[in-house]
Amino acid sequence: MQNTMVDRVTQDEHSGIKLESSYIFAEQLTAGFSDELPEIRMDELIEVILTVLDARDPYTFSHSLRVTEIAVLIARDMGLHEDRVRMIHEAAYLHDIGKVGIPDRVLNKAGRLTREEMRYMQAHPRIGYNVLSRLPLFKDIAEIVLCHHERWDGLGYPAGMQGEEIPLESRIIAVADAFDAITSDRPYRKGQSLEFGIQEIQRHREDQFGPRVVDHFMNISKKIPKVIDTLSDSTCPNAFDGHDDLMHSRRLL
Numbered sequence: 001m002q003n004t005m006v007d008r009v010t011q012d013e014h015s016g017i018k019l020e021s022s023y024i025f026a027e028q029l030t031a032g033f034s035d036e037l038p039e040i041r042m043d044e045l046i047e048v049i050l051t052v053l054d055a056r057d058p059y060t061f062s063h064s065l066r067v068t069e070i071a072v073l074i075a076r077d078m079g080l081h082e083d084r085v086r087m088i089h090e091a092a093y094l095h096d097i098g099k100v101g102i103p104d105r106v107l108n109k110a111g112r113l114t115r116e117e118m119r120y121m122q123a124h125p126r127i128g129y130n131v132l133s134r135l136p137l138f139k140d141i142a143e144i145v146l147c148h149h150e151r152w153d154g155l156g157y158p159a160g161m162q163g164e165e166i167p168l169e170s171r172i173i174a175v176a177d178a179f180d181a182i183t184s185d186r187p188y189r190k191g192q193s194l195e196f197g198i199q200e201i202q203r204h205r206e207d208q209f210g211p212r213v214v215d216h217f218m219n220i221s222k223k224i225p226k227v228i229d230t231l232s233d234s235t236c237p238n239a240f241d242g243h244d245d246l247m248h249s250r251r252l253l
């Protein structure tokens with residue numbers, strides 16, 4: 001297992017926050033795994049990580065399931081190859097895994113974050129990248145996760161990438177992510193209506209998300225209520241029927 005003291009003191013260049021906790025988490029997660037063990041299945045590993053996420057932060061877990069469903073609908077509407085859809089599926093599940101490294105007082109704070117707290121929150125794509133890129137199996141997914149808060153107009157983070165510089169997979173997840181953040185309930189505020197969420201995505205077509213992904217989001221927007229209903233029923237073992245074996249792995253939980 002690779003890890004060095006140099007790694008442990010690395011700072012996120014955007015936030016300046018030390019990312020020690022992400023390395024410790026990555027160590028724990030990948031303990032006993034190595035590239036020489038090809039029998040490790042990605043879907044099984046994702047299931048383990050999601051189980052950790054659910055225990056640590058149930059909101060982010062359920063948010064990740066909804067984001068995944070919406071991102072896959074957009075990707076399919078775009079006609080992307082199934083291999084790419086699958087990658088989006090996996091990356092969407094794990095897009096906020098870096099939040100395991102954010103202190104609870106920041107993660108669950110009701111009300112506005114201070115500048116310092118915001119810097120912590122904005123470290124989560126980098127923490128997620130640090131965790132996932134430990135395994136070559138997750139290398140491509142790690143890149144997608146790293147870029148899921150970049151914006152079309154270059155005002156996102158961590159790198160301030162612009163337009164098509166940002167991987168398409170990350171841009172798709174960004175739209176699904178923003179829509180769910182707007183429309184879901186938090187302990188400290190009620191989510192907006194689905195209609196409002198759709199309007200907000202459309203309103204930021206040119207600046208935040210880029211026209212292409214937003215247009216496909218609009219195409220699938222009528223399907224979203226059904227998807228969300230199905231997920232809210234997810235204690236039902238058949239809730240994920242019709243999806244691939246990754247979803248099948250969720251049925252086993």
Ligand SMILES: [Fe+2]
Pocket residue numbers: 095096124148149
């Ligand atoms: Fe995020």
Ligand SMILES: [Fe+2]
Pocket residue numbers: 063067095096177
């Ligand atoms: Fe998210």
